[in-house]
Amino acid sequence: MPDPFVLDGFLPYRVAVTAGRLSREFSRVYQERFGLSRAEWRVMAHLSQEAEVSVREIHARVDMDKSKVSRAATRLEEAGIITKRISDSDRRLVVLGLTDKGAVMMAELAEAAVAYHAQLIVRLGPGATAFLAGLEALGDADGTQRHAGHTGADQGQ
Amino acid sequence: MPDPFVLDGFLPYRVAVTAGRLSREFSRVYQERFGLSRAEWRVMAHLSQEAEVSVREIHARVDMDKSKVSRAATRLEEAGIITKRISDSDRRLVVLGLTDKGAVMMAELAEAAVAYHAQLIVRLGPGATAFLAGLEALGDADGTQRHAGHTGADQGQ
DNA sequence: CATGCTTCGATGCATGTGCAACGATCAGGC
DNA sequence: GCCTGATCGTTGCACATGCATCGAAGCATG
Numbered sequence: 466m467p468d469p470f471v472l473d474g475f476l477p478y479r480v481a482v483t484a485g486r487l488s489r490e491f492s493r494v495y496q497e498r499f500g501l502s503r504a505e506w507r508v509m510a511h512l513s514q515e516a517e518v519s520v521r522e523i524h525a526r527v528d529m530d531k532s533k534v535s536r537a538a539t540r541l542e543e544a545g546i547i548t549k550r551i552s553d554s555d556r557r558l559v560v561l562g563l564t565d566k567g568a569v570m571m572a573e574l575a576e577a578a579v580a581y582h583a584q585l586i587v588r589l590g591p592g593a594t595a596f597l598a599g600l601e602a603l604g605d606a607d608g609t610q611r612h613a614g615h616t617g618a619d620q621g622q
Numbered sequence: 623m624p625d626p627f628v629l630d631g632f633l634p635y636r637v638a639v640t641a642g643r644l645s646r647e648f649s650r651v652y653q654e655r656f657g658l659s660r661a662e663w664r665v666m667a668h669l670s671q672e673a674e675v676s677v678r679e680i681h682a683r684v685d686m687d688k689s690k691v692s693r694a695a696t697r698l699e700e701a702g703i704i705t706k707r708i709s710d711s712d713r714r715l716v717v718l719g720l721t722d723k724g725a726v727m728m729a730e731l732a733e734a735a736v737a738y739h740a741q742l743i744v745r746l747g748p749g750a751t752a753f754l755a756g757l758e759a760l761g762d763a764d765g766t767q768r769h770a771g772h773t774g775a776d777q778g779q
Numbered sequence: 780c781a782t783g784c785t786t787c788g789a790t791g792c793a794t795g796t797g798c799a800a801c802g803a804t805c806a807g808g809c
Numbered sequence: 810g811c812c813t814g815a816t817c818g819t820t821g822c823a824c825a826t827g828c829a830t831c832g833a834a835g836c837a838t839g
Contacts, residue, residue, distance in 0.1 A: 470732035472667045476742045477644040478684075483757050484641035485685035487634040502795085510629045520818060527635075528642035530797055535818055557804045557817040575627035585633045589759050592752050599753030600640050602745050659825085677788060687827055692788055714787040714834045 480603075487585070494577045499570055504529065504537040506574075512547065512563050513571045519558045546570060637760075644742070651734045656727055661686065661694040663731075669704065669720050670728045676715045703727060 472478060488503065495501040501509065511523050520538060524531040538561055541547040546567035552558035563571060586593050629635060645660065652658040658666065668680050677695060681688040695718055698704040703724035709715035720728060743750050 470667075470670055470735050472671050474739075475667070475735060476739055477641070477648050478664075478667070479754075479757050479761075480637065481641040481645055482685055483760050484634070484638040487760060488638055491634050504795085507635075510627075510632070510635070513627055514629050521816085524818095528639055531818065532798080532820080533796070535820090536795085539819090555805070555817085559818060578627050578632060582631075582633055585760065589756050592755050592759065595749050595752030596756030596759075597636075598749050599746050599756065600636050602747065602749065602753075603640050603644060603742065604636075661825090678786085681788095688788065689790080689828080690826070692790090693825085696789090712787085712835070716788060 491578070491581050494581070495574060498577075499574070502537065502540075504533050505541055508534060508537045508541060508561065509546070509563075509567070509571055509574065510578075512561060512567070513575055517560045517562045519552065519560055521558065523561075541567070648735070648738050651738070652731060656731070659694065659697075661690050662698055665691060665694045665698060665718065666703070666720075666724070666728055666731065667735075669718060669724070670732055674717045674719050676709065676717055678715065680718075698724070 492503060492506070495506045495509075507527065507529060508523060511518050511526075520531060520534045523529060523534045538547065538549060538559070542549050545564055548562050548564055549559050550562075552560050589596055649660060649663070652663045652666075664684065664686060665680060668675050668683075677688060677691045680686060680691045695704065695706060695716070698718075699706050702721055705719050705721055706716050707719070709717045746753050
């Protein structure tokens with residue numbers, strides 16, 4: 466993209482479109498199969514990484530407002546997929562954890578995720594490593610700029 | 623990402639987070655300066671590429687529901703930034719165009735966009751080309767799978 | 780022209796979302 | 810202990826979003 470503005474080459478635009486497509490593509494797995502929303506899937510995914518995660522941790526690490534995390538957690542709890550309990554060390558914290566039912570679901574989801582990811586790597590071909598490095602570069606650069614509090618802006622949609 | 627599922631390495635997740643960050647970062651320009659929403663900015667951006675664009679064209683080319691495009695266009699028209707008129711050749715089509723005021727705005731926005739894009743290229747360093755190729759690969763692969771009508775699913779998050 | 784089918788854009792409606800409170804809790808100074 | 814300020818999660822509210830639907834218009838066939 467030289468001087469004139471060319472939308473099709475504008476990076477935020479292209480990344481957003483790609484993100485939307487990938488997200489939508491994979492969403493079929495958790496939506497059609499388990500009826501999970503995207504927010505719910507993200508909470509589940511975090512729980513698959515660590516047995517117990519607080520709402521705050523999820524909120525801090527990704528593009529999800531804390532109210533979004535909170536509501537997703539409530540829905541998942543009502544569905545018997547996760548548990549919510551007050552932390553012993555800090556009673557302001559709400560600690561989330563998978564139920565047995567949730568663990569079974571997550572195992573299946575993880576399998577599907579790994580398969581989908583492998584498929585994407587194939588699409589990327591030999592440039593996969595460079596692509597990941599690019600994401601890192603963009604993400605880190607942003608991390609450098611952010612500091613105190615957060616801007617309050619919102620999600621990508 | 624080998625066998626176990628690792629969220630931090632999951633591509634749809636990483637791309638979505640990066641997209642959100644870039645989008646939010648650049649959104650300050652059009653939000654704080656012109657009070658545009660993201661949807662409105664996208665419509666404007668399309669109009670900067672071609673003098674006249676129909677709602678359909680914007681909807682077809684990106685992750686925007688036609689109702690989203692329609693409403694964004696209505697707001698922009700009310701703000702005196704764009705014009706809407708019925709196409710002569712096909713009276714179902716609504717053709718959008720920038721007003722003088724809109725053109726001035728877009729000129730400034732384009733300048734900011736070009737500057738921001740250049741900044742991102744710097745962040746990417748020598749891997750920029752490979753990163754763009756990766757986006758292409760992911761996007762095209764998806765494009766290969768889509769064919770007749772569209773799935774109906776929309777927008778990310 | 781008449782008929783049936785498709786496409787475009789707008790709109791009603793239910794739901795999701797971000798943001799700003801708010802209560803509860805914690806940490807620190809005194 | 811008491812007070813002040815900060816942090817965490819929830820909730821109210823206004824608004825955006827997606828989806829289904831609708832009317833208007835095109836397009837094809839006869």
